[in-house]
Amino acid sequence: MRPRHRTPRLLGSLLLVAAAGISVAGAAPVAGAAPADPPAAAKAATPLDRVVPAPASVDAGGTPYRITSGTRIRVDDSREARRVGEYLADVLRPSTGYRLPVTSGGGAGIRLKLGATSLGAEGYRLDSGKSGVTITAKGPAGLFHGVQTLRQLLPASVEEDSVQPGPWLVAGGTIEDQPRYGYRGAMLDVARHFFTVDQVKRYIDQLALYKVNKLHLHLSDDQGWRLAIDSWPRLATYGGSTQVGGGPGGYYTKADYKEIVRYAGSRHLEVVPEIDMPGHTNAALASYAELNCDGVAPPLYTGTEVGFSSLCVSKDVTYDFVDDVIRELAALTPGKYLHIGGDEAHSTSHEDYVAFMDRVQPVVAKYGKTVVGWHQLTGATPAKGALAQYWGLDSTSAEEKERVAAAARNGTGLVLSPADRVYLDMKYTKDTPLGLDWAGYVEVRRSYDWDPGNYLAGAPGSAVQGVEAPLWTETVSTSAHIDYMAFPRLPGVAELGWSPASTHDWDAYKVRLAAQGPRWEALGIGYYRSPQVPWPAE
Structure with missing residues (x-):
């Protein structure tokens, strides 16, 4: 699971306070708290080129993918990919209220895939469309970096510890990304x-x-x-x-x-x-x-x-x-x-x-x-x-x-x-x-x-x-x-x-x-x- 290390927000530049305690995000949704899936039109998706650090290549376009209560996180049958999948699930579960099971195999949803790419050990490709999001990388570090990009493509409220209304849209298109320096x-x-x-x-x-x-x-x-x-x-x-x-x-x-x-x-x-x-x-x-x-x-x-x-x-x-x-x-x-x-x-x-x-x-x-x-x-x-x-x-x-x-x-x-x-x-x-x-x-x-x-x-x-x-x-x-x-x-x-x-x-x-x-x-x-x-x- 992902510890949610937080501190209180600074109230202006002079209020510099000590860190608050640590809580742990659970693997299952809060009982009875998962909201009904809101209409996708309620909010616009974050553009693919709005993330930090700036991706190497962005090709935007197509229908956004919407994370819902039926979304699964699908990973290769490898320990490394599963770890990244569980990390992603621990990020998304508290704020979405969805179960987001991490499973092996193909199908729609969020797919984390280890495979041959020309993007180096830390690079990744992210493809998003109506049926799902696929992150492909040569190694687990690339998958993990791709997940950080996916986080930033979702509303900021995805980082909250409690269930938020959504919707959880990922803009359509493709990102190909790799680091300038090692x-x-x-x-x-x-x-x-x-x-x-x-x-x-x-x-x-x-x-x-x-x-x-x-x-x-x-x-x-x-x-x-x-x-x-x-x-x-x-x-x-x-x-x-x-x-x-x-x-x-x-x-x-x-x-x-x-x-x-x-x-x-x-x-x-x-x-x-x-x-x-x-x-x-x-x-x-x-x-x-x-x-x-x-x-x-x-x-x-x-x-x-x-x-x-x-x-x-x-x-x-x-x-x-x-x-x-x-x-x-x-x-x-x-x-x-x-x-x-x-x-x-x-x-x-x-x-x-x-x-x-x-x-x-x-x-x-x-x-x-x-x-x-x-x-x-x-x-x-x-x-x-x-x-x-x-x-x-x-x-x-x-x-x-x-x-x-x-x-x-x-x-x-x-x-x-x-x-x-x-x-x-x-x-x-x-x-x-x-x-x-x-x-x-x-x-x-x-x-x-x-x-x-x-x-x-x-x-x-x-x-x-x-x-x-x-x-x-x-x-x-x-x-x-x-x-x-x-x-x-x-x-x-x-x-x-x-x-x-x-x-x-x-x-x-x-x-x-x-x-x-x-x-x-x-x-x-x-x-x-x-x-x-x-x-x-x-």
């Missing part, structure tokens, strides 16, 4: 402020709606260590005991982390865990004195400054520590990537930084993972196949940009996260009650109106593997805060990662984005009502 990520910083497993699951559900396929978890920083490591237990029990402002902090047991990984996988997101080093390590240094060059553990830190901490690069115990942490983390992580941070190591000399990265990157490979690092990694020698995550600004020096571009020309892949475009913790305007402004103010248009393919001068477009929207949490401590800072900017970043460059147009996008507002309200997502977006009248 890496479409969002980062959640759980180190500055800790977020529970259920809060992370709630964010995963929001990311899945917009076809994001990577969840980057920032698991360690100066303010907290958030994952239990058996060989170094004080990292979590002591290093995880606080957070920004001095709150209680917290950490994930290995079972907790496995549950996040499992849940993300059920939504076709890959978890990319990050242990930031050699800087941003005060929580580790406070937990184990021997990791410090002077053998003296500093106190726990609850502020927000950066750049003051460093592992002791010259000590052998540092690399025993790194090996143990990476070994245990890699064993818990089925995905391809492991992020080793590497940013803002201001208290580590350049020579020590290079020496550290030269020793640590092979450890990642030894445990079967591919290195991801912040773009400062290009100041050392990135490992073969490594990804550099660029977080510079328009104002970043030409020298630093060229160093990253040169690494890209030499084979290092790029994930683009320019801070003055897609850092979701930046204030929208000077009046935003949350967030920071060191990278400037980032309104919705600014976060959307750039092209990853030609953003970094001198870097070949083929080096760009995708985009990621980081959400740092110095000022963010509740799910309501996440909602407010991520929405409406996150869907635009997701579109940059998914949609063809030819679809990129702010004036068209802002209309499609505005249509998402009622859906967020139905989902309990309290968002920032940017004046740049023509939201429906309240």
Whole structure:
């Protein structure tokens, strides 16, 4: 079943409240609550080209399909297709009140079909007409992404937890769709402020709606260590005991982390865990004195400054520590990537930084993972196949940009996260009650109106593997805060990662984005009502 992770709606920009409790949508309709099927003429169907991210190809036309009490969800006789079918049923049942049985075989209704397509592992084809809707994909990820499109083609009230009047129309026509980039990520910083497993699951559900396929978890920083490591237990029990402002902090047991990984996988997101080093390590240094060059553990830190901490690069115990942490983390992580941070190591000399990265990157490979690092990694020698995550600004020096571009020309892949475009913790305007402004103010248009393919001068477009929207949490401590800072900017970043460059147009996008507002309200997502977006009248 699909947990319906909700928070109360924000009443204006100043009412930033904690997340509400979680309820679970049942597999059967509320007794006696299913309404009689309303006339199809009561509402118009959502146009096929009104979804976010914009599909690669739309051929609209024909009679809409109407979901009724007789609709069945028909799936291939495979476990993967059935899982996607059950997910779809759990989305639709509470609001429609219909039973929507998930069955094998053909026939009318909603059909989820695994089959040969030319649309890649994540692409799909959606065909809609009077007799039904068929989603065809090469793999289960494509089926799942097709289901997200189907959700957006239905009225926003389909997201409600209680029975709604409908009608449930899907416009006629065909969508053929596949992603521009294979890496479409969002980062959640759980180190500055800790977020529970259920809060992370709630964010995963929001990311899945917009076809994001990577969840980057920032698991360690100066303010907290958030994952239990058996060989170094004080990292979590002591290093995880606080957070920004001095709150209680917290950490994930290995079972907790496995549950996040499992849940993300059920939504076709890959978890990319990050242990930031050699800087941003005060929580580790406070937990184990021997990791410090002077053998003296500093106190726990609850502020927000950066750049003051460093592992002791010259000590052998540092690399025993790194090996143990990476070994245990890699064993818990089925995905391809492991992020080793590497940013803002201001208290580590350049020579020590290079020496550290030269020793640590092979450890990642030894445990079967591919290195991801912040773009400062290009100041050392990135490992073969490594990804550099660029977080510079328009104002970043030409020298630093060229160093990253040169690494890209030499084979290092790029994930683009320019801070003055897609850092979701930046204030929208000077009046935003949350967030920071060191990278400037980032309104919705600014976060959307750039092209990853030609953003970094001198870097070949083929080096760009995708985009990621980081959400740092110095000022963010509740799910309501996440909602407010991520929405409406996150869907635009997701579109940059998914949609063809030819679809990129702010004036068209802002209309499609505005249509998402009622859906967020139905989902309990309290968002920032940017004046740049023509939201429906309240």
